[in-house]
Amino acid sequence: MRVKLFNSLARKKQNFAVHGNKVGMYVCGITPDAKAHIGHAFVFTSFDVLVRYLRHLGHKVRYVQNLTDIDDDIIRRSKAQKKNWKTFGKEHAREFLLEMRWLNNVDPDVYPKATEHIQEMIVLIKKLLKKGVAYVKNGCVYFEVAKDRDYGKLSLLSRRMMLKIANERGNYPDDPNKKNPLDFVLWQVKMPGEPAWSSPWGDGRPGWHIECSAMAMKYLGETIDIQGGGSDLLFPHHESSIAQSETATQKQYARFWLHVGMVRCDGEKMSKSLGNVVLVEDMQKKYSANTLRIFLLSHHYRSVWEFHEKDIVKAQKINDLFQDVWKVKSKTIKALNVSLWEKKFYSAMSDDLGTKKALVVLQSLAREIVKKSQKKSITKAQVFFTTAFNILGLTIQ
Ligand SMILES: [Zn+2]
Numbered sequence: 001m002r003v004k005l006f007n008s009l010a011r012k013k014q015n016f017a018v019h020g021n022k023v024g025m026y027v028c029g030i031t032p033d034a035k036a037h038i039g040h041a042f043v044f045t046s047f048d049v050l051v052r053y054l055r056h057l058g059h060k061v062r063y064v065q066n067l068t069d070i071d072d073d074i075i076r077r078s079k080a081q082k083k084n085w086k087t088f089g090k091e092h093a094r095e096f097l098l099e100m101r102w103l104n105n106v107d108p109d110v111y112p113k114a115t116e117h118i119q120e121m122i123v124l125i126k127k128l129l130k131k132g133v134a135y136v137k138n139g140c141v142y143f144e145v146a147k148d149r150d151y152g153k154l155s156l157l158s159r160r161m162m163l164k165i166a167n168e169r170g171n172y173p174d175d176p177n178k179k180n181p182l183d184f185v186l187w188q189v190k191m192p193g194e195p196a197w198s199s200p201w202g203d204g205r206p207g208w209h210i211e212c213s214a215m216a217m218k219y220l221g222e223t224i225d226i227q228g229g230g231s232d233l234l235f236p237h238h239e240s241s242i243a244q245s246e247t248a249t250q251k252q253y254a255r256f257w258l259h260v261g262m263v264r265c266d267g268e269k270m271s272k273s274l275g276n277v278v279l280v281e282d283m284q285k286k287y288s289a290n291t292l293r294i295f296l297l298s299h300h301y302r303s304v305w306e307f308h309e310k311d312i313v314k315a316q317k318i319n320d321l322f323q324d325v326w327k328v329k330s331k332t333i334k335a336l337n338v339s340l341w342e343k344k345f346y347s348a349m350s351d352d353l354g355t356k357k358a359l360v361v362l363q364s365l366a367r368e369i370v371k372k373s374q375k376k377s378i379t380k381a382q383v384f385f386t387t388a389f390n391i392l393g394l395t396i397q
Helices: 038-056 072-080 085-102 118-130 159-168 208-220 231-249 280-286 289-297 309-324 339-350 355-372 379-392
Strands: 004-007 012-015 022-027 060-065 134-137 140-143 184-189 204-206 224-230 254-260 263-265
Touching: 004 254, 022 038, 022 208, 038 060, 038 085, 038 224, 038 254, 038 263, 038 280, 038 289, 038 379, 060 208, 072 085, 085 280, 118 134, 118 140, 118 184, 118 204, 118 208, 118 231, 140 231, 159 231, 184 208, 184 231, 204 208, 208 224, 208 231, 224 231, 231 254, 289 309, 289 355, 309 355, 339 355, 339 379, 355 379
Parallel strands: 022 060, 022 224, 224 254
Antiparallel strands: 004 012, 134 140, 140 184, 184 204
């Protein structure tokens, strides 16, 4: 079946085709500086279903998901809690991994940490300096945005908007070292009391954007098939990833850019800085992993939606209905014809990962199985249900 995915770079759905059946997928992972919330669960469960579906279709997916285990927030938050930055990051990373496993998300094939790839980042920064698109000033290295004519091709934002968003997301426009306030840092000089690594430009640490480019290219080559993340990463993180990677290699960095919508709570994007977060840990105490997955996947991955706990209660009922599929037994050999549901399920999944529709199809089939089980054989229907469950990462309880 032909899969169509919405490519943020093309701003439309495109047929997903790969050379051979190998798919290299890089998903921007977490900064382990706080507990994971429902917004994180939505991003990583969405990509988990994509991996499961592509594998079901026969693709050999290599799934890389990084850990930004060094950045301003980790340093700031660990200091505030009087903890060592490394231990602090490790604890949150471990907790996140266990929560994702509890949610039945498959582990990424590679789970690289930024702090273990400093050398690769230095090599990439050297390349950019050699090409004349980066400059060194007082122990810092910057990417010179004006030297890249393509800068902005992913987000299509005006310069004014770029600056506004970048400033909200860690950019320092007034940094006196910069030629242009939009230039982004590739290497930052060591500040007193901060962790640092040695480099040709002195002790310091990498900028956020360069981390992902270096790790993605190390594990997936210079052109990756799918690059994903939350839609809040589109600018400046992904825009800058394209700029530095494509200038360094002169090759397309990622063929498909996939962005997962933001979950809102009390009318605002759920975020640790706003404090309106619903933690995975709290939901874990009240609901099953199946219920939470059904709840998350009842929203299309690109949609922006509001968190309502009553929708989790609805998902719990859907899970109960699904579990009934295995409780009923048929007494005849005349099979229930499942082909219509199968077709609808796969066409929903292949149309930009339509999990919301796919779940509606499964509910309709589940009702039919429970209703008709006395008159028709439901064995085939149960087999299809098992396959659909595997694709969506649901389990028989
Ligand atoms: Zn990233």
